[in-house]
Amino acid sequence: MDFVKSLRDRTVFIVGSRKNAGKTTFLNYALNRLRGGAPVGALSVGVDGEAQDQVFGNPKPQIRAERGDLLLCAETALANADLHYEILNVYPFRTAIGRPVLLRALRPGRAEISGPENNEQLREILSDMRRHGAGTVLVDGAVDRITQVAAGGRAAFVYVARVEPENLDSSAAAIRLIWSASAVPLCRAGEKLPEPVFIIDGALTPGRLPGKDVKGGTLVIEDLTKIFLSWAQWAELKSRFELRFGAKPDLAAFIVNLCNVSRPDFEKKLALPALAERIIYNPYAVTR
């Protein structure tokens, strides 16, 4: 099945392994693929600071809008937008680059998308976009904002990674960890869990792990965005405890952009054939 089509009518957070992983490029690609039904929406939950997407050299986080698209832009960015638009809302919360403005494109053009500063504001904007008819909403997330995934309720997320020889090991480990964590079940009300039950509020860091003498029981983690462990620490934790998440966004896909790394070398590093099958390699590559 074409995984991009499966994103239709969902709120999809596009999160990256690091800055310039290719998130905005993927966002533009996904927007093109998902138009045709209800209007698509796009916003960003963080600006990385670079003017260019260094994977493909595209300007970022500018996106190419078509008539009817719903976009969230900063007030200050509108003056330079190559866009004719109507304003649907101006939010009272201030960001470093002005108030967020929700707009609908009245003809094709380019615009720099922007976003709110916290999850409560994000929820309000997403709800507003839906009220104005948005079907699929794509959220371009910065590297340190993966936590935003948790704000979307039943949202899905796409993890975009740029893999180079110098980050081959760490990229493979990060993807393995997310893959492994995405298989951890959601904690359901009334579920009988093995005792003792440890509930970790906030970040799960090495310092907050139960001592090695504690074996057995259940560890309930807020969501997978709160895991700040190495692959080895995570694997050790899994061997000791039943794990559950309080909230769990769906993992829609891994998008891996390989640079000077061959696919067999990368998959060897992953060492998980089932995971390798789930990866979408550079959607812009001609494979023939």
Added chain:
Amino acid sequence: MEKFRAFAEFENFYGQFRPLTPYGRVYREGRRFFTDAAALKTEYDLTAAIGTLLAANRHKADKLRFHLRNIPAVELSPEALNSAAGLFLARKFLINISEAFKLLPAPLRSRFGARWATPDLLALLNKGGAGEAFHIADAYDAALPDERAAIAACDKALKILREKKLKSLRERWGLDFTDRDFLVVDEKAAAKFSGAQELFLEPFDGTHVTVKPVYGADYMETVSERDYLRGREAELEAAAVKRLAAAVAAERKNLEAYAGAIEKIDVAAERARLAAEFKLTRPLIHKYPSPVRLTRARFLPLEARLAEGGLKYTPLTAVFSRRVNVIYGSNMGGKTVALKTLAFTQLLAQSGFFTPAAAFETCLFDGAAFIGGGEMETAGGLSGFGLEMNDFVAAHGRLKDGSLLLIMDEFARTTNSEEAAALLSAILEDLGGKTAAVAFLATHFSGLKAGKTAASFKMRGFDTAAFNDYFSGRAACGLDEKLKMINKFMRYELLQGGEGEEARDAIKIAGILGVAKAIIKRAQDFMEDKK
């Protein structure tokens, strides 16, 4: 005042006062304490009037809330207005103000100062709007439609040229750029593209190249033409924005008046909502000094807490005709709650709210102070006793500035009873001579010499007969059960008189709370011996 508010648990109620507009929210932050009877009467009148209107028409109430919630804060500075976003907000403000005003009958509009005077401005802004949306419409400049038509023609031409080019690339080179701006191709496979004028190649990594279409001169010329037209359009839009911003700024006074009126409507509607929700009634305000009469007054925070625990709540009925009042009573007998009820009710009344009582008659005070709870605090090296004395000195000093409602709970409880009683007697006597003071003092010390100007009250206390009747051998278990027992048999009623009477419930309460029977019996023996 902060200590007084804290004692009255005022925030517990105030947290539920949630105006819907940014203007109402600013008012809320002001935490106004009315000392002017005429100003307070106006607030009460507005609350009553809008409350009557909204109670009679649920649909109208919902519509008003909808429009109030949608009113944005509008900045009227030239910089803030000089953008499409600023104009959007101005229009949204005007639309919702206009609709909110329409929901009120003319006499009520007039009382709120809600006079709609800018239909022309709204009509002008509506040329760029449909529903909630706003844009710099063609109607704002005669040249805009042509510019935009020309841009649309360019867009159409570019689309045709792009599709033609992509079709040709697909057919000639087998490259499908559908949905993609570029393709990543293996360097070896891309060798065949070298020299192709219609493709632009650049390295992607060591083994791949990025391939982008080159659309050609006619395409680039159209792009340039579009850029030029877009520049012209931007200039026309900027000029239109400037004109519209000037039109809004010209109505600045009206817009400011709208903001003032909508703040009043919002605050009054929210007060009316709270009045309906908590069954509040309008207080009767007399000239200072006047008796304070509470009829079935409810201390809402406690009422809610008791309801959660399934316990009975007893409202307070009392008449305080004198300026100095002493409330005697045993531990857990309800003295503090009586003071809190009074403080809470008075604060609500002077904050513009109706009050949780069947009737509440009072006067306005220029200030309010609370002294007590000192045993829990230490500050600046002062003991609890020291803090209380310090607070008293400060409050006493305020008496020269105007009338003061002074509430003292178990003042000087931490010192020895003999000296405490002497000190309290002297303070009560002093306050009796100060016409600016209205004081309420709760104490479990008996026999204070409060002077002729003071009135004494006592909490009715524990109903021993009913308790014995009910208890007859049943053993209470657990704190909840014990508290229920005390709640059940403690009569939280305020009776007049009581001066010189000693509270005699402490031993009974100690018994209910689980102190050993032998100890209780011995304590009772000691009491008998003393008699």
